Amino acid sequence: MPSLFDAPDLPRPAREIAPGVVHLPGALDLPQQESLVSQARDITRSVAGTPVGMRRPLIGGGQMSVHVLSLGHHWATNPYRLVRQVAGHAVPGVPGNYQQLAVEFLRQAAAISPALAPWSEGFRAEGGLVNYYPPDARMGMHVDADEPSGAPVISLSIGDTALFRMGNTLNRHKPWVDVSLLSGDVIIFGGPSRRAYHGVPGVQPGTAPEGCGLREGRINITIRQVGE
Numbered sequence: 001m002p003s004l005f006d007a008p009d010l011p012r013p014a015r016e017i018a019p020g021v022v023h024l025p026g027a028l029d030l031p032q033q034e035s036l037v038s039q040a041r042d043i044t045r046s047v048a049g050t051p052v053g054m055r056r057p058l059i060g061g062g063q064m065s066v067h068v069l070s071l072g073h074h075w076a077t078n079p080y081r082l083v084r085q086v087a088g089h090a091v092p093g094v095p096g097n098y099q100q101l102a103v104e105f106l107r108q109a110a111a112i113s114p115a116l117a118p119w120s121e122g123f124r125a126e127g128g129l130v131n132y133y134p135p136d137a138r139m140g141m142h143v144d145a146d147e148p149s150g151a152p153v154i155s156l157s158i159g160d161t162a163l164f165r166m167g168n169t170l171n172r173h174k175p176w177v178d179v180s181l182l183s184g185d186v187i188i189f190g191g192p193s194r195r196a197y198h199g200v201p202g203v204q205p206g207t208a209p210e211g212c213g214l215r216e217g218r219i220n221i222t223i224r225q226v227g228e
């Protein structure tokens with residue numbers, strides 16, 4: 001679906017794509033991307049085959065095409081609640097470097113979007129999700145409603161280019177804004193868009209740059225504050 005994606009040679013300034021949503025193109029250099037991928041891979045391996053390992057969650061009637069690893073806490077069902085361990089297996093912690101990255105990108109984003117300014121100090125990286133998108137994966141429109149906190153979500157993209165769709169707070173339909181996320185791009189969403197619908201309609205296979213740490217597919221890391 002290349003027609004969905006921007007021409008790769010267009011200038012890509014840092015900008016607010018919707019109220020409280022800031023795109024920081026190329027915010028992570030290749031060595032940073034490579035080391036985040038290798039760190040995520042080590043964590044994933046350390047819990048592989050356990051109930052807190054990377055998995056493809058069931059949602060509604062189907063199974064997600066994206067593989068998900070929870071960091072810091074895990075959402076259990078029946079009853080729906082935050083847990084720190086599953087069947088005796090501890091959920092892997094949030095790596096310390098996520099806190100520093102979150103604060104750095106929040107400051108950059110707050111300088112562009114006044115709605116994010118209240119969060120440029122005091123953010124706590126209490127939870128994280130590592131999403132792995134195989135080349136044909138996608139993520140449907142949804143709201144990130146699991147965290148009681150209204151703090152912004154800091155979202156890092158590594159690997160294949162993704163089409164990211166930021167919608168509205170009312171429903172999963174238009175109006176929305178589409179933006180191509182290249183390897184190393186960061187999106188921060190908060191303020192009036194913290195509970196907006198968003199999703200990833202597709203990933204462009206074969207676009208991961210040499211040296212990012214991934215040969216194919218895409219990794220998305222989100223860093224989240226959970227409590228108020």
Ligand SMILES: O=C(O)CCC(=O)C(=O)O
Nearest residue numbers: 129131144164200220222
């Ligand atoms: O992969 C992305 O860029 C978005 C991921 C996302 O929306 C989520 O994990 O809640």
Ligand SMILES: [Fe+2]
Nearest residue numbers: 142143144198
């Ligand atoms: Fe999300």
